[in-house]
Structures are given as C-alpha cells and as structure tokens.
Amino acid sequence: MSTARRLDATRPVTLSIDGASVTVPAGSTILEACRSRGIDTPTLCFLENLAPVNVCRVCVVELEGARVLVPACSRPVEADMKIRTDSERVRLSRRMVLEFLASSVDLSLASDDVRRWMERYGADPSRYGPPAPPRAANERDNAGPGHHHAASAGAAANVVQPVKVDNDLYVRDYARCILCYKCVQACGVEAQNTFAIAIAGRGFDARVSTEFATPLPESACVYCGNCIGVCPTGALMFKSEHDLRGAGKWDESRQTVTDTICPYCGVGCTLELRVQDNAIVRVTSPLDHDVTSGHLCIKGRFGWQFVQNRPEE
Amino acid sequence: MFGAGGGTSSYRETEEANIILLWGSNAREAHPIYFHHVLRGIRNGARLVVVDPRRTVSAQWADAWLGLDVGSDVALANAMGREILAAGLENREFIGHATAKFDAYRDAVQKYTLEYAERETGVPASAIRDVAHAYAKAEKAQLCWTLGITEHHNALDNVFALINLALLTGHVGRWGSGVCPLRGQNNVQGGGDMGALPNKLPAGHDVENPASREQWERLWGAPIPHKRGWHLSRMFEEMEHGNLSALYVVGENPAQSEADQTRAMNLLEGLEHLVVQDMFLTRTGELAHVVFPAAASWCEDEGTVTSSERRVQRVRKALEPPGQARTDLEILVEIGRRFGVDLGSPVAERLWDEMRSLSPWHGGMSYRRLEAENGLQWPCPDESHPGSPFLHGRLWADPVGGPLAIFVPTEHEPPVERLTEDFPIRLTTGRRLDSFNTGVQTGGYSSPLRRGETLDIAREDGERLGIADGEVVRAVSRRGAVDVPVRYDETLRPGLAFMTLHFQDEVATNLLTIDATDPKSGTAEFKAAAIRIEKVAAPALVAR
Numbered sequence: 001m002s003t004a005r006r007l008d009a010t011r012p013v014t015l016s017i018d019g020a021s022v023t024v025p026a027g028s029t030i031l032e033a034c035r036s037r038g039i040d041t042p043t044l045c046f047l048e049n050l051a052p053v054n055v056c057r058v059c060v061v062e063l064e065g066a067r068v069l070v071p072a073c074s075r076p077v078e079a080d081m082k083i084r085t086d087s088e089r090v091r092l093s094r095r096m097v098l099e100f101l102a103s104s105v106d107l108s109l110a111s112d113d114v115r116r117w118m119e120r121y122g123a124d125p126s127r128y129g130p131p132a133p134p135r136a137a138n139e140r141d142n143a144g145p146g147h148h149h150a151a152s153a154g155a156a157a158n159v160v161q162p163v164k165v166d167n168d169l170y171v172r173d174y175a176r177c178i179l180c181y182k183c184v185q186a187c188g189v190e191a192q193n194t195f196a197i198a199i200a201g202r203g204f205d206a207r208v209s210t211e212f213a214t215p216l217p218e219s220a221c222v223y224c225g226n227c228i229g230v231c232p233t234g235a236l237m238f239k240s241e242h243d244l245r246g247a248g249k250w251d252e253s254r255q256t257v258t259d260t261i262c263p264y265c266g267v268g269c270t271l272e273l274r275v276q277d278n279a280i281v282r283v284t285s286p287l288d289h290d291v292t293s294g295h296l297c298i299k300g301r302f303g304w305q306f307v308q309n310r311p312e313e
Numbered sequence: 314m315f316g317a318g319g320g321t322s323s324y325r326e327t328e329e330a331n332i333i334l335l336w337g338s339n340a341r342e343a344h345p346i347y348f349h350h351v352l353r354g355i356r357n358g359a360r361l362v363v364v365d366p367r368r369t370v371s372a373q374w375a376d377a378w379l380g381l382d383v384g385s386d387v388a389l390a391n392a393m394g395r396e397i398l399a400a401g402l403e404n405r406e407f408i409g410h411a412t413a414k415f416d417a418y419r420d421a422v423q424k425y426t427l428e429y430a431e432r433e434t435g436v437p438a439s440a441i442r443d444v445a446h447a448y449a450k451a452e453k454a455q456l457c458w459t460l461g462i463t464e465h466h467n468a469l470d471n472v473f474a475l476i477n478l479a480l481l482t483g484h485v486g487r488w489g490s491g492v493c494p495l496r497g498q499n500n501v502q503g504g505g506d507m508g509a510l511p512n513k514l515p516a517g518h519d520v521e522n523p524a525s526r527e528q529w530e531r532l533w534g535a536p537i538p539h540k541r542g543w544h545l546s547r548m549f550e551e552m553e554h555g556n557l558s559a560l561y562v563v564g565e566n567p568a569q570s571e572a573d574q575t576r577a578m579n580l581l582e583g584l585e586h587l588v589v590q591d592m593f594l595t596r597t598g599e600l601a602h603v604v605f606p607a608a609a610s611w612c613e614d615e616g617t618v619t620s621s622e623r624r625v626q627r628v629r630k631a632l633e634p635p636g637q638a639r640t641d642l643e644i645l646v647e648i649g650r651r652f653g654v655d656l657g658s659p660v661a662e663r664l665w666d667e668m669r670s671l672s673p674w675h676g677g678m679s680y681r682r683l684e685a686e687n688g689l690q691w692p693c694p695d696e697s698h699p700g701s702p703f704l705h706g707r708l709w710a711d712p713v714g715g716p717l718a719i720f721v722p723t724e725h726e727p728p729v730e731r732l733t734e735d736f737p738i739r740l741t742t743g744r745r746l747d748s749f750n751t752g753v754q755t756g757g758y759s760s761p762l763r764r765g766e767t768l769d770i771a772r773e774d775g776e777r778l779g780i781a782d783g784e785v786v787r788a789v790s791r792r793g794a795v796d797v798p799v800r801y802d803e804t805l806r807p808g809l810a811f812m813t814l815h816f817q818d819e820v821a822t823n824l825l826t827i828d829a830t831d832p833k834s835g836t837a838e839f840k841a842a843a844i845r846i847e848k849v850a851a852p853a854l855v856a857r
Contacts, residue, residue: 266500298345306758
C-alpha cells in the first residue's frame, strides 16, 4: 500500500533533471523530484493516497541509459540519474496518450489540467476522424475476448455508451472512463477492501465492471463512494449531481464547499459538503487527512439527505 | 480511564500494531473508517482477533474469531489474564513500576482456568490460550471495544476486565499499544468531555469536588449544584417512583431507543411536562407538551465535536436551517431569557474559549489551530503543545507522573435474563452498515443495502422450528412481542438471534429488550434478552 512507502530524509539522493541538479530524500519518486522543482508533470492515474499503477503512461520521462521511457509516478530516484522531462520523445509519447484518450473518451468533466496539457503537447484528437456511433447499453459489458473490431475507417473508436443508473446514490458514466484504475484500487486493497469492481476484458474492450457486470444493487458494492472520491473524469458521479447536470441546473458559481464532521459514529470523519441553493449536492473528504485519507462510508458519503427532505417551498 | 475518560491511542497506531483485538466491536460496519486503519494494520502484518458472538464481517477479516456466548466477556478476559500469568508472560517491570492492587487481581483470576472459561464462554481453551499468548508477547497491541462490551448489566466490569489485560501486559501508554472504546456517536466523547454527564464538569472535573466546582462557579458567576445528577436509566427509575415529573430531552429519542419500550413509553406518557428539542418530530416529540425545532448541529451550526481518538474537530454551518428551526445554543439562550437570565448572544467560539480557559485538556486548542491542524487530540494544555496522540506515557516515566494505574478485579456475571425452556433463544442487537440507531437520520436516504428489520437466526434453528427463510414469525420476550420476517444468517450459531434498532416504526425491537442496567454506568443490557420464536398462523401484519 501507498502508506507503506517511507521517505528517508537522512539519505538524500542527488540526480539531474533537465540538466539541473536536484536532491530529494531516498524513497522519493521521479515525480516527487520533478514537483519539488516546480516541473508541471502530467498525471492521470496517479493519486497521492493510492499506490501507483503505471497504466496511463502520461507522466513518462526519459532516463538516460534506459531503453524505454519510465513512469515518473512510480520510479524511485537513484543517485546520478539523468532525467529529461521535455525531450521530443517525451513530448510525443505524452501527446499520443492524451490524443488517444481524448479521441475515445469524453473528457469534458476532467480537470482544467488535462486541457492545459493537451494544448502544451499539441494533442489533436480530431485527426482520428469523427467519433464512431455510440454503443448500446451493456454492449461493451458483453464483449468477450477477441470481440473487438476496429471502428470503420475514418471514424474514431470510442467508448460512448449510455449512463448506468441502477440505484439512488451514484451513477456510472463509462463514456467518461479513462481506465485509470483508481476506482478499482479504492474499492480494493488501497482503501475499502470490498472488491466489488475490477477491470474486465482486454485491449480496447477493457472496462471497469462489477462481477459478471451485474447492476450495483446485485453486486458486492457497499456504496462507500470511495470510487467517486478518486474518479478524475466524472465517470462516477453522485446521482444528485448527475440529476442537476441533466436538468441544466448544476452551477458551480452558486456552490460553496464547507468542511464539517460526519454526524454518525464516533470516528470523526471530515466531510467536505458541496452545497448549491442550500442543498448538499456532493460529499468528499480531504485526501491529506489522517483520519480518512479521503475515504468515507455509505452514511458519511450519502446519509445526509435527512437535513434536506424538506416540504416543497 | 486512569483518570481520563478517553481512548488512549490514535487510529494511526492501529496501522503499526502487531496484534489488534476488536472486542464486542463490529467495526467493519459500525466504524467503517476506523476499520480502514485496521485493514492497513493487517496489510502491514498485524494479527487481527475479533471477539464477538456473531461471526461478523469484521470477524471475517480476523486471524482468530473468538465466538463467545453473549455476556461471558469477563470470564474470557480473566481466563486470558490467568493464562498470561501462568505462562509467565506478564510485564512484571510495568506492573511493579506503574500499577497498584496487582495481588488482588492475581488472586481474583485464579479460578478462571481455561477449562472453566471454555465451559462459560463456549470458546475452545486452546483458542483462548493462543490469543492470550499472542497479546502478551506482542510488542505493540491495540485493544478496542464497542457496545458489545458496554451494553450489558455489568458494563463497567467488562471494561475493567479488558483494562486489566492491558495493565498486565504493559500494553498502554506507548505508541502502538493502547486501549480504546470506539464511540458510537460523533460527539459521545466530546459530550462527556464538556461535562454532559451527571457527575462531571468540563475536562473531567468532578461536580462533587468543591475545589473543581469553585473554579467553574467563578468563571460562570453562578452556583453549581453540589450533588451529581441522574443518568438516563436512573431518570426512568425515578419517573417510576414518582420523583421525576418533568423532562427536557435534547436530540434523543428515548421513546424508541430505550430498552423495554413498553415501560419507557408508559413512563414518558405519565410525565407532567415533557419538552423535546430535536431536528424531527420523533416518537418522543409526539408525546411532548412543547417541541423546539432544532437546527442540525453538524451542518447548520458552528462548534466542535470530539472523536474516539480524542481529536477535537470543527463542525461548521453549511446550510440554513429550515423553517423556524434554531440552533441549540439559540434555544437555550431564549429559555434562559424566559427564566430571567440574560445569557447575551454567545457564539460557539467564545463559549469554547471560555471553557478552555479552565480546561487543561483543551487550553491550547484555539479555533485557529483546530482549523490549521485538522483538529487536535487532548490533552493540549497550551498553544505551543502539539496535542497528544496517545495517553498515559507518564506510566512509563520514572518516577510515574501522577497516580498509579489500578487493577480492578472483576467477576463473571452472566446476563440477567437466563435462557429457559420458555425463552430459549438469546437475542442480541447491533447496527448495520447503512443505518444508525433508531433510523431518525438514516431513514432519510435511500440505501440500496437496506432490507428493513429482520430476525436473523441460524439456519439450524429455522429448520428445527420449521420456519422458512423470509417467513414472518412472532418474536416474544417476557416484555413484549413483535412480528418480524426471519432471515437465515450464516454469521449466527444455533441459539443466537440478532436484530437492529433501526426500524422502530415498523418493528419495535425495543419491545423485546431488557432494561436491566449497570448500576455504575446506567447502560442497559441491549445485548442480551431471552426470546422464543412462534410461528404466525395467518399472514401477519407487521407490529406497530
């Protein structure tokens, strides 16, 4: 687990990044070394409170002497490494990652960082052609090994499909899923240890799925929503937010975020209440808090409705 | 404990422990985010031991599950203590240095042999022995409990029996080793710390201690009663005796949360005057002469709460309260005004500063620091103090700073209500993951996990009684009866049944529970009633 990794400040390690000498504690990653220098390094599958899974490859850097580019998020620093973060090879690789994702996945709710990186690396998803037509509900879920067929020439293969709405608490919009694995990690060994979801399928058919793609109420899901808490693209979303967005009423300019403590058991989890028009619309917890590490249970995440079951005004 | 009413450890210590004992705690469901720390401990190599009559989802993560009979905790703990002594695994240095009355404890546990304990608890002697040895030999050991320990007629004895084990092995007062009650509600700890107990002033000061009292009287400019008040169970007794005729209930629903609901309802209905202050018109509110609609303290008001690791944290106002609801503080100030006392227009922060001016536990906890440091753990006596991740380090100091930690010998006393031919099934109660207490709050959201109240029993009992999974039966105790669907539950052994208190409007579980209370703490024995299960001939209506 990510918490097991220990930095050792008593053993500094010096390496070179883009020609400059950098010294960081032993056990640091190249990403941490880059960030200590203020180098804006793109990441998609990386999150501070999860162990790196190295799947998105957008953080790759060039390491002198290495045959392939290396993922900055997980590779520990070693003395005298020579790293280049902005070489042509790095720029091309990052551009391709961002282009492939943007041509196949709806990134419109991803953070502004993603748009900035796409601009910086000149990612142009439109060059793969117009999007192929959307899939029917569950079509991707039923894809067996070897089922994938390339989209017809001139159209960009993609994962567009209807939103899964199968309970009152949260929805799964896999047209927005970049397969960063964060939800799988949060549901699994990194936090919740419920293991309700995993990656099913291979290649372009790979997708996040419950066992046998059953609806959530029939799955092992316990609705902690810790998958929502780590999702970077809006693929996993509170139903309250989904409904407001659907009705065109989601308006971040009218929203506030207030920290408070969960009203239920005595553990004392910090809740960040996002409120619009005097109603809670989303609940998260800070990643850097000792008590929760950003994770909650069903009551903390969703059990607040009792303060706003108000008579129609 | 040892003079400070709070868990001794931080959650993070659980991640570094070698052994974690969850005793009468189903933290996976009742304290899920604490259990995340336990899971990290397991991944870091800790052994988890769960002591619970049910093989709960917490027990499913355990290396060892001690499935003791309900209410035999003291027998189990004393047998562990005896075994630790017999094997010479006690921490003699710590016992000699920091504790008192060890001899009395050693003598008291002599009769708790492994064989006796196996007979009384139903746990195999070898399992008791293994856990005793593992606990004593561990470098760092966490011992946590919840209502499985405290909702008994001998609640305090149960707690002492566990603390004795920690003293015997020196598993307290060090980083990684400690004893922790996991609190059931978000501010049980803080309420007690603030003096919302019959015998306490803030910061553990005793209301019957003149020196303590005088400090607070000076601060508040008002006299404080010299004698302790009554705890909740005592209040009901005094209603029965005609000595209590008016009750002011703030944020509690005793009409449904008290054991033996028929008795509780009768007594509440017999009051001359009942005032209820709550977010909702609860069942108790329906009985009230006056109802004050209150704002939600955790999101419509400012203040602090204190968690099971003694961490004081800020609650903040995120929403405007609905309708005429006012904050608890506003309501109290208005009542003061009606009594002719002008309490001004106090705000939470000013009251907090006033309180901490006299509390050595909270002295250094300004709102500014609480905000900047994600809360602080008491004691935090001054602004330069970093707060206290664990308590009682002083017991390892030389000389021990302050009084010695005292062994309190305890004896096994089985539940008040014995199983008989007429009432052969042991009914115990607890929480489910998605619900809370009488459901006043959790009833407000739509949980896909919720399936309503059931009488959970072992398949073997169902088949023996000819009752199918899902069949509506009548559960009968000496105090009442409810009709409820049966659910076969693999976590239960024959003779044990389980219900929650979450759906009191549909199935009033507390019609069955017994209000035998611990004379010292006032806690009722929610965990141990005796029932029988009757078949219901016609399609049954759900009891109201």
